[in-house]
Amino acid sequence: LPMVCTEQEILKGYFDSREQNGFDYAYQYPGMNKVMQAAGRVIRTVRDEGVIALLDERFLKPDYQALFPREWDEYYEVQLKNVDEVARNFWMGRK
Known part of the structure; x- marks a missing residue:
């Protein structure tokens, strides 16, 4: 997830000043986007498992x-x- 840094704090301040949850826009949403991209690299086809x-x-x-x-x-x-x-139980249940 994004680290606290000047750029993210500026983005957070921007949304906070518009009465929106700046933390979500500066940290949570970009972080979850990266999580989803990484997860997509695990499962590429309908036959993939991970x-x-x-x-x-x-x-x-x-x-x-x-x-x-x-x-x-x-x-x-x-x-x-x-x-x-x-992990072992997960894979045993997949057989």
Whole structure:
């Protein structure tokens, strides 16, 4: 997701001054656009399968999840201690 920097803060200030949520326009929407582009590199054809791991707790928040495509309705909250098990169970269920 975009890092805090002068350019993003100017963009945030612009939208905030127009009584819009500047954080969304400066950080959340561009960040989610990058996430969607990266996810699109995992699945290229209807026969492709893959795992998209979003490694940040903010993706569990409803305002971020609202930006996910409807096909992402099934997700797993994973912690370091159970990532192997969850990934293994995911692929076993695909057979």
